[in-house]
Amino acid sequence: MSQATPAISTAGPDAIELPSIPLAQIAPWALFYGLVALLALFFISTDQGATSLISGTAIHEWVHDGRHLLGYPCH
């Protein structure tokens, strides 16, 4: 017991195996969340500007200042 403790502390976190997450586990999350995120970014950055998925100007007007200050092209 008294020998085991220093052996572990000298090993430190580097000796602990680097974790990694199987890509197969990430893939469905990435696909679904990636699509949702891209859609969200599209509505904030571009909709009712250069192209329109939803007609009108309400979204454009509502996020107008964000669009300018976040650096997206706006009118």
Next chain:
Amino acid sequence: MTARNILIRGLIAGFIAGIFGFLVAHQVGEPHVEKAIALEEAGTADEAEAPEEHGHEEGAAHEHDAAEAGGTAHEHSHEAGHSHGEAAEVSRGNQRTWGLLTGTLIVGTALGGLIALISAAAIGRVGRLRPAASTALVTAIGFASFALVPFFKYPAAPPAVGSGDTIGERTGYYFIFLAISVLAAVAATFLARRLLTQVSVYASVVIGAGAYLAVVVLAAVAMPTVNELGDFPADTLWYFRLSSLFTLATIWGVIGVVLTGLVGRLDAVAVARAERRELAASI
């Protein structure tokens, strides 16, 4: 450590980043947006007073308007689409507070989640970097390739700068350049990672960064420049762009700091558990 664990932490980091991004945009950026809108409205009023001058100015910009002799009337109906005055569809008071907050929160949260998923994939796969370090690296590369480099080529434009007739073109250029930058960053990262087994860490990073730079510089030189500034005042433009960059840096910075901290804690818990197991096994 699972994809779900890290995604949730990314969404939290992104939400917090959105709040900070709003504070910076509102405090630092909004005064310059207001100034630009005042200029835009003064400009529209001038054009109404001097229709012939306006017609001359705009003639080169959009030739298809030649048929529309009533330039002023056209311009006014066009402006009504995104008017910023009291008669606007969304009041300025809402635009610079709730509207801006909506924008920064959604962009922050969306980016936070994306960065988290990329970080989840990068954990344990970038050299010998611990999870926190690889997460910080993913965020740093993301900021450079998704925000900073595109900003250098197509910087944010304040209200009153940019014609409604070129919005399609400008948006296209911006997203094409953005895509080139992000794809080049991904490719350069894979290249550097591959080189790690053959050359030193230093050499792989230098070669990877150099390859990325070569691609984006070439793209920036090849792609058209957008300059619709006209006589927009330089000081307002400079402060507006600076504040826009501060906003972007805040969002990315907060995501990086919070997510790196949270992932680091996840890793520390996992390491402690592994150490305890090892200790128990050694008894």
